[in-house]
Amino acid sequence: MPTDRYLRRWTFAGLLVGLAWARLASGAQGQLDGSETLFTVMAAINAAGYDADLESPSNHPLRHQIRQYLASRRLRAVEKLREFYYQHRQADWTAELSQYISFALLVDGPPKFQYRWLSYELPPDVQQLEGLGPLLAEFYQEAEIHKLWLAAQPAFDEAIARYHEPVSRAVLELNAYVRNPSGEVPGRKFQIYLCLLAAPNQVHTRSYRGEYYVVITPSPELQLEEIRYFYLFYLLEPVVARAADQLEKVRALGDYALGAPHLPQYYKEDFVLLTTACLVRAILIRLEKVPTDKKAQMVDEAYRRGYILTPHFWEQLPAYERQEQAMRFYFPEMVKAIDLRKEERRAQNLVFIEEPPKPTVRRVEIRPPEPVGAEKTLQEAEQLYSKRELSAAKEKFKAALEQTRDTTLRARAYYGLARIAVLENDPELAVQLFQRVLELAPPPMEKAWSLVYLGRLHDVAGEPDKADEFYRQALELEGASEKAREMARQGLAGAFRRKRE
Secondary structure, X not given: OOHHHHOOHHHHHHHHHHHHHHHHHOOOOOEEEOOHHHHHHHHHHHHHOOOOOOOOOOOOHHHHHHHHHHHHHXXXXXXXXXXXXXXXXXXXXXXXXXXXXXXXXXXXXXXXXXXXXXXXXXXXXXXXXXXXHHHHHHHHHHOOHHHHHHXXXXXXXXXXXXXXXXXXXXXXXXXXXXXXXOOOOOOOEEEEEEOXXXXXXXXXXXEEOOEEEEEEOXXXXXXXXXXXXXXXXXXXXXXXXXXXXXXXXXXXXXXXXXXXXXXXXXXXXXXXXXXXXXXXXXXXXXXXXXXXHHHHHHHHHHHHOOOOOHHHHHHHHHHHHHOOOOHHHHHHHHXXXXXXXXXXXXXXXXXXXXXXXXXXXXXXXXXXXXXXXXXXXXXXXXXXXXXXXXXHHHHHHHHHHHXXXXXXXXXXXHHHXXXXXXXXXOHXXXXXXXXXXHHOOOOHHHHHHHHHHHHHHHHHXXXXXXXXXXXXXXXXXXXXXXXXXXXXHHHHOOOOOOOOO
16 A cells, blocks of 8 residues: 555544544443353253252243253263263352353353363363363254254343343443443453353353453342442453552552451452452442442441452542543542551551351352463553553563464554554554454454554545445454444445545
């Protein structure tokens, strides 16, 4: 593509403004859906001996129907699965289910069910299920699971419809509060899966390499509280992580949480993670529609359960609300306002609550090890990019390319370099880098926006036919955000065409 077609800087600047506005104006990135992979794994363990809470009236009817159908088939694959299942029994039904959910989230699905990561990178609960993938592949074919999955769609559609409107309202409210209207976090995604074949009244959450999952089993009441909590965690974890150096100065406050009897161990070991949890709780309490004295009681309870910075953030939120910056820019001010002496005086009267919390559902939250290697480098690069420290970010993205051969991670690195090329007014390089992203295995968000960027770049170059092809691909991409699709539709309508002089 000739360079002289990109000489009009004002046109290229218009592209930057348009795309920046699009990201801010977009709707929620998160998806609410079923998963054929999860459906297959759950069908397999039900056939193999997973009998948890079978008599509960809260089970979805689909679970019993699938179990009866599979039992009637007398499948050879089930005998192998049953032997595997009993060799990997856990102490209780919840732990049993948990490991299989983790497995389902970290394989690429039918027909092969192969790991998406290298074996040594997998969390321990998935590593111990080595050998399950080939058994599932055999089961998937013999039991004709894809036909069952298609037949089950009305049940999933009904369950999704039940959650759709309240989840959409919750996501919009939280996006608005932290002033991130798009709900998109570079390099991360948020996904809710409904799991109709598992025992009822459970919520499982996972975060893997920037992928945040909530898996919900059937229950009489909607599990909105758990969704709100983990979605806000998804939005805020990178915000807090960027302030890690600041937080190091007050890390000693984390020692006060060590004696909390029911605070999860990973919060006691990771002060940045604990800080995120405290901020999340403070915001959720702030948004509760209850009297002020009730909110004060909730803050006190969070504090007495080990979330030792929740009172501080609770006190800081009114000031945040009165100013105009987004939380990702304002949060350093909240950290700067931490008064060690004040917090030490507050802690003198701290008496932990001895009784465990009484959730209405069984909540299973698994935190993976801290990112290492290229994943950690990419997170650091995104933090630098968000602060517009482009030279440093560029070096980090390049370093990530040297650290890994994983195609998804390399795609994220090229996506970062391509966006920097856009900001540095180097459209020809940007085109080359976005095309390189598409040649690899980019996550849906990065792929969708790469297509939109390419469409806009070709529009600016006066090549509408090429632009339209990229817009169409963005529209057809499964997992693309609604805003990316909206921008693609506008592109096809000619909204970004270079005007003739």
